[in-house]
Amino acid sequence: MIGRTSANQSFVRRLRSDRQGTTLTEFAFVGPVLILMIMGLFDMAHTQYSSSVLHGAVQKAGRDLTLENANSNQASIDEGVRKQIATVMPSGAEIDFERLSHFDFADVDEPEEFTDLNSDGICNNNEPFIDSNGSGRWENKRGKVGIGGARDVVLYTAIVTYPRMFPMFTMAGMPRNVRLEASTVLRNQPFDEQSDRNTTPGNC
Template sequence: MRLPAFIRQAGRDRRGVTVTEFGLIAPTFLMLLLGVFDLGYTVYAKAILDGAVQKAGRDAALETGTMNIANLDSKVKENLGALAADATFTYTRRNYRDFAKVGLPEDFEDKNSNGQRDAGECFTDENANAVWDRDLGKVGVGGARDVVLYEVRMSYDRKFPLYALVGLPGEATLKSATVLRNQPYASQNAETKQVICT
């Protein structure tokens, strides 16, 4: 049985193949392109944020820096310029006696050896708040010779709609931190510790 002429001709006709191939490849290519743009934006914003946080941390470590904390925090946002136009910032500072204690929990007596502090187990209250803490740092910039952990979180709406297309949240958060010792403009405050059993 012989096929009609128009069917044989359609089988040999290559017009429109390019449009079909483009239609198959274009969505994948556009998603990849948007992903590259979003990644580039994120890397660039993180680099600028890291530099701004380092600068603000160094300035806060000076003797006069503790009087200008709000101004230093606003300079972090200012240094990001247009990147931070719609972003929200969260600033935290915790101070420690030395670098070895940064981020550590307060010591406690683990009577039942379960690796966590339970009610009734004694602990060393290093930040003088009468409560066991997972981070023994004190809130604020501290004093002379104290070590300060300065963290900044920047939350912003993503600039490219890639994540909305795949069902992920449209907000991103960048975090930057620096740990610096305050200048020795005076003697370091005496260490205050007490053992509490509750």
């Protein structure tokens, strides 16, 4: 009995001093975190690069849209942006475009004016407003859909949505899809006189 106890104690001492497999055990703890960090860095780098390419493409498209013949070339201008951004995007990327024309730069990204009778910050309860874009309802952007006419200010926006390239996004608490947006604001060339500002009063 004493001999068996001594042998067990000796085995335990050898087991404690045995360091074989330590590296494998440590890697099992550190490896997943390291891999997640590396994938995260690649994901961030790709997103930043894609954003840079998108902004460059949108800037050129915005300049092209201000030319006199832009109305007939909108499709080809959009296609140019699609082709340029497709070189860095994974398959399944969706690209949407938004064009809003304004009378002046001060109107860009501004809501339509309204009289806040109940001071709640919301256009409601039949409160009067100025229908700047002729939509017939109050909107949080004054711009009219399209590129407008002579001397109008155009806000051109491209929105790209695509699935992440790496599969471990859920472990990092990130959404499944990446959404990038780029905008540019330019005034149309003065190939003609600008139309007068037309607004219509309405009620929310």
